[in-house]
Amino acid sequence: xxxxxxxxxxxxxxxxxxxxxxxxxxxxxxxxxxxxxxxxxxxxxxxxxxxxxxxxxxxxxxxxxxxxxxxxxxxxxxxxxxxxxxxxxxxxxxxxxxxxxxxxxxxxxxxxxxxxxxxxxxxxxxxxxxxxxxxxxxxxxxxxxxxxxxxxxxxxxxxxxxxxxxxxxxxxxxxxxxxxxxxxxxxxxxxxxxxxxxxxxxxxxxxxxxxxxxxxxxxxxxxxxxxxxxxxxxxxxxxxxxxxxxxxxxxxxxxxxxxxxxxxxxxxxxxxxxxxxxxxxxxxxxxxxxxxxxxxxxxxxxxxxxxxxxxxxxxxxxxxxxxxxxxxxxxxxxxxxxxxxxxxxxxxxxxxxxxxxxxxxxxxxxxxxxxxxxxxxxxxxx
Numbered sequence: 001x002x003x004x005x006x007x008x009x010x011x012x013x014x015x016x017x018x019x020x021x022x023x024x025x026x027x028x029x030x031x032x033x034x035x036x037x038x039x040x041x042x043x044x045x046x047x048x049x050x051x052x053x054x055x056x057x058x059x060x061x062x063x064x065x066x067x068x069x070x071x072x073x074x075x076x077x078x079x080x081x082x083x084x085x086x087x088x089x090x091x092x093x094x095x096x097x098x099x100x101x102x103x104x105x106x107x108x109x110x111x112x113x114x115x116x117x118x119x120x121x122x123x124x125x126x127x128x129x130x131x132x133x134x135x136x137x138x139x140x141x142x143x144x145x146x147x148x149x150x151x152x153x154x155x156x157x158x159x160x161x162x163x164x165x166x167x168x169x170x171x172x173x174x175x176x177x178x179x180x181x182x183x184x185x186x187x188x189x190x191x192x193x194x195x196x197x198x199x200x201x202x203x204x205x206x207x208x209x210x211x212x213x214x215x216x217x218x219x220x221x222x223x224x225x226x227x228x229x230x231x232x233x234x235x236x237x238x239x240x241x242x243x244x245x246x247x248x249x250x251x252x253x254x255x256x257x258x259x260x261x262x263x264x265x266x267x268x269x270x271x272x273x274x275x276x277x278x279x280x281x282x283x284x285x286x287x288x289x290x291x292x293x294x295x296x297x298x299x300x301x302x303x304x305x306x307x308x309x310x311x312x313x314x315x316x317x318x319x320x321x322x323x324x325x326x327x328x329x330x331x332x333x334x335x336x337x338x339x340x341x342x343x344x345x346x347x348x349x350x351x352x353x354x355x356x357x358x359x360x361x362x363x364x365x366x367x368x369x370x371x372x373x374x375x376x377x378x379x380x381x382x
Contacts (some may be wrong), residue, residue: 336380
């Protein structure tokens with residue numbers, strides 16, 4: 001079993017690829033991603049900067065013994081043969097306009113080998129299928145090819161990384177039921193202010209012995225303590241895709257959550273991370289490190305290097321009591337707060353790369369896991 005530690009660094013941090021906050025220089029991002037203390041795992045994806053993210057990871061681990069670091073890679077967006085589609089990014093490799101299923105295995109091997117070369121390593125500790133479309137969740141050809149990459153030593157473990165938005169609940173459940181015998185890890189959006197819908201898949205992950213990495217545990221940066229209602233966000237800041245009012249909602253709740261953690265000697269960010277680590281199947285948290293831009297209020301943004309040190313100091317043992325975890329879950333409940341991606345009961349029109357109608361397999365998975373899509377997977381708030 002691959003051990004990624006209880007906290008990891010994400011190459012999407014630092015504003016270069018998702019444009020969160022201030023964009024760091026290459027050298028600054030390399031320093032941010034450099035393994036330090038208990039932070040020995042870096043998560044990257046080949047599409048970040050169309051390979052630039054991988055190359056910065058190689059620089060960050062330079063001089064480290066390979067056995068002392070863990071590299072998580074992700075492939076799935078074809079930026080070689082595909083053309084970027086504006087804010088929607090590059091197409092998935094399973095796009096029928098690019099290739100049929102007879103080309104899936106070749107693509108996955110080429111993309112993985114290229115990513116490994118850029119990262120300066122001969123294997124990934126974990127290789128994930130990145131932001132799959134419906135075909136990626138359901139194709140036996142895709143998962144056979146992922147298994148072959150593991151069997152051939154290009155990865156010690158394989159997994160799935162849904163996204164980039166919230167949703168894909170029934171798709172994950174169906175995928176685990178079909179291919180859970182070969183899937184080792186899943187990376188889902190999950191945090192104390194965003195428990196829905198991610199928590200709906202955790203029982204299945206636990207049953208299929210799939211370990212979970214959680215991202216966005218910081219809730220867009222609110223748990224770092226320096227995001228305010230007037231904090232500037234650039235036109236390309238990835239957080240602009242969040243539902244309206246999310247900052248105001250978070251600020252109303254975060255102090256109550258932080259007070260629970262403070263009594264246990266935890267910072268707000270560490271409290272959020274410990275809540276996530278206490279959930280079923282969750283083994284590792286990967287928050288986003290953001291250098292916020294200064295706003296008009298007299299609150300100076302925290303140095304991003306200090307945030308890394310705070311993450312490195314995250315206790316591995318859970319200090320929160322079960323009653324406190326339950327209280328935080330209740331405070332942060334976001335059920336019905338947004339439209340979800342993936343298989344949806346309200347989807348209409350032609351299938352999209354990140355949204356489609358619910359099919360029979362997804363409905364069957366919903367029944368087996370006690371989920372009512374019409375009640376639990378729809379937006380219910382204004």
